[in-house]
Amino acid sequence: MKLNTNSNAYIIIYSAVMVVIVAFLLAFVYQALKPMQDANVALDVKKQILYSLNIRNLDGAEAEAKYAEVVKTEKEDENNGQKAYECQIDGKNITVVSLKGMGLWGGISGYLAIDEEGKVYGAYFNHEGETAGLGAEIKDSQAWQEKFIGKKIWDENGNVVLSVVKKVEDPATQVDCVTGATLTSNGVDAMLKDGLKGFQTYAIGRMLETVANTDSTKVVEE
Template identity: 30%
Template sequence: MDTNKNSYTIIYSIVMVVIVAAVLAFVSLSLKDKQNENISNEKQQYLLASVGLGADANFAEVIKEAVVVDGNGKVVNTATSDIAKSEAFNISTSEQTALIKNGAPKEELRLPVFIADLPDGSKAYIFSAYGAGLWGPIWGWVSLKTDLSTIAGVKFDHSGETPGLGAEIATPKFAGQFTGKEMFNNGEFTSIAIVKGGAKEGSTNEVDAISGGTITSKALDASIRMWMEAYLPYIKSLQALAATPMPIEGEVVETTDNIQTN
């Protein structure tokens, strides 16, 4: 072939483009599994952090159960092994956020919940949150003790908030304010208020907003409230179950079947 012809240049360019594309596709596929593994490991560490545990904790020994609930509080999927491969673990919270905001039917929602067995023998329920910050998505996890009101811990992160300002939501100092705060007051849902200027002394449901990060603070406040409201039917069902007295062994529970009329 005459290398001076335009046709040669065109064919050569096409061949090179095909070769480069093939190489890039191969590299991308080769790295995809590793990338997915890294994403999974990071999420596992975030879930552990939300209950106050560090990187030395074993995810499989702490998170032994995960459920998916709909907006009515109905459990639609349960996993008790391979949690990192479960439906709950792999739900897109960004997609669920869009459904919640758009008022999708409650039965269409798929909300993940993770149940943690903590080193002190207690349990914690981990709930997701997701929203839009100043420069990009913000997300996190809020864990509640078995009373389903007291916060056991939180973990938040972001994709592009301003360093030293909105990005402070990812710091232990900010997250530490939430521990021990209450989602309910006398049985009424209050959520957690992230307050500009500082939480009132003695408040059970307020934390300090980030200085200079007002928009991010408001966005996180709204995201937590929106997601916890979506979880409310499930949370209230657990609270009701916990409030139901367990029958004493050997005790006859009176029902309409064992009541005789004279």
């Protein structure tokens, strides 16, 4: 019996078989590449953390080695998934905190490095789809990220005073927004406020611990 390739039954069966074969091949390729993809994602996270520590321009192997050298511990908040990385650079204790928020066209994220005095040691921000040359500058402009260095984060009462504004009136705590990207800049400001507010208890505890350890060292030396 000759197979009728023009019949509806043949077309349906043929299409179904092809769908199953293609789905199987895609699933196989995904599973085969997943370990490599996961490794690339993990490396990208490590590089972003290093960027916030003002360590840039490293290839994959160099970034892995540097991350292992400076990042000592990693902690995660069980309630919101916010992470803190305890680091040591040139004898200084630096804490890097992860941040997440919303920009103009999608999610934004970042890492903020905090020194022993509660000031910004370094910053790095990322985005999912902000406009190139405008909102995307939060990621692409190293110069803008470096404006955060040295800024005070909390006031004496533990309130977050670090902010992104259209007009800087307090250079000790404020960073001017990205030109032409007010809404994205507002998203960064809100992300800082939300993320650092939830982190202040931990950070202040770390600062007090550092001060206590420093005083103890002085007593021993004397």
